[in-house]
Amino acid sequence: MSSNFSRVSALSLAPIKNISLVLTALAVLSLSACGGGDDAKSAANAVKDDMAKAAETVKEEVADVVDDVKEEVEKAMDDMDHSAMSTEPPTAVGGDDGDPCNITVTVGDAIAFSTDAISVPSSCGTVNVTLTHTGKLPAQAMGHNWVLLPEDSLAEVAGAGMGSGLEGNYLPADEPRIVAATKIIGGGESASVSFSLDKLEDGRDYIFVCTFPGHWNIMKGTFSVSG
Numbered sequence: 675m676s677s678n679f680s681r682v683s684a685l686s687l688a689p690i691k692n693i694s695l696v697l698t699a700l701a702v703l704s705l706s707a708c709g710g711g712d713d714a715k716s717a718a719n720a721v722k723d724d725m726a727k728a729a730e731t732v733k734e735e736v737a738d739v740v741d742d743v744k745e746e747v748e749k750a751m752d753d754m755d756h757s758a759m760s761t762e763p764p765t766a767v768g769g770d771d772g773d774p775c776n777i778t779v780t781v782g783d784a785i786a787f788s789t790d791a792i793s794v795p796s797s798c799g800t801v802n803v804t805l806t807h808t809g810k811l812p813a814q815a816m817g818h819n820w821v822l823l824p825e826d827s828l829a830e831v832a833g834a835g836m837g838s839g840l841e842g843n844y845l846p847a848d849e850p851r852i853v854a855a856t857k858i859i860g861g862g863e864s865a866s867v868s869f870s871l872d873k874l875e876d877g878r879d880y881i882f883v884c885t886f887p888g889h890w891n892i893m894k895g896t897f898s899v900s901g
């Protein structure tokens with residue numbers, strides 16, 4: 675029994691502070707058992723009691739640690755659920771700092787922008803767009819950018835951008851039809867771009883899009899100028 679106990683203790687209960695007490699008790703117990711006689715026996719019994727108490731304490735401490743770990747794991751899983759699987763509608767939009775020319779767009783670990791329509795007043799002159807990636811995935815896996823271009827150029831421009839890779843932000847170089855573009859960002863990152871509304875042609879439809887491969891057919895929205 676004692677050899678079993680010490681083996682179990684050494685293997686699984688090593689980090690617990692009472693382990694030294696248990697081991698001392700075991701050593702005394704085996705010494706006493708060798709000596710024989712009533713004194714030795716009662717000493718052995720006393721040590722046995724101490725050992726049982728110590729073992730009980732160790733058991734409780736292990737249970738506490740297990741509870742703590744369980745709690746932390748559950749908490750971590752909760753957090754993950756919220757960030758990775760949230761079905762809440764993404765937060766919109768523009769001008770939430772009171773400036774209608776200052777647009778905020780949020781993205782996460784899904785192929786979606788927080789809004790599918792942006793409208794700015796013509797009085798803006800210059801528009802600033804800030805793209806914030808609130809997800810956890812890196813740009814290589816779930817990169818997003820915000821690119822403004824004429825709607826009728828989308829397939830051609832986005833298609834040509836594939837060849838530029840992540841380094842080239844999945845955009846063709848020297849493409850005059852691109853009005854504005856942020857770089858591709860990953861989880862936890864943010865990027866901004868400013869552009870003049872003078873770059874937009876009257877009577878032409880514009881869209882914003884993410885040119886990450888596989889995204890541009892889904893991640894897009896209308897961009898319009900009012901007034």
Ligand code: CO
Nearest residue numbers: 818884886889
């Ligand atoms: Co994207």
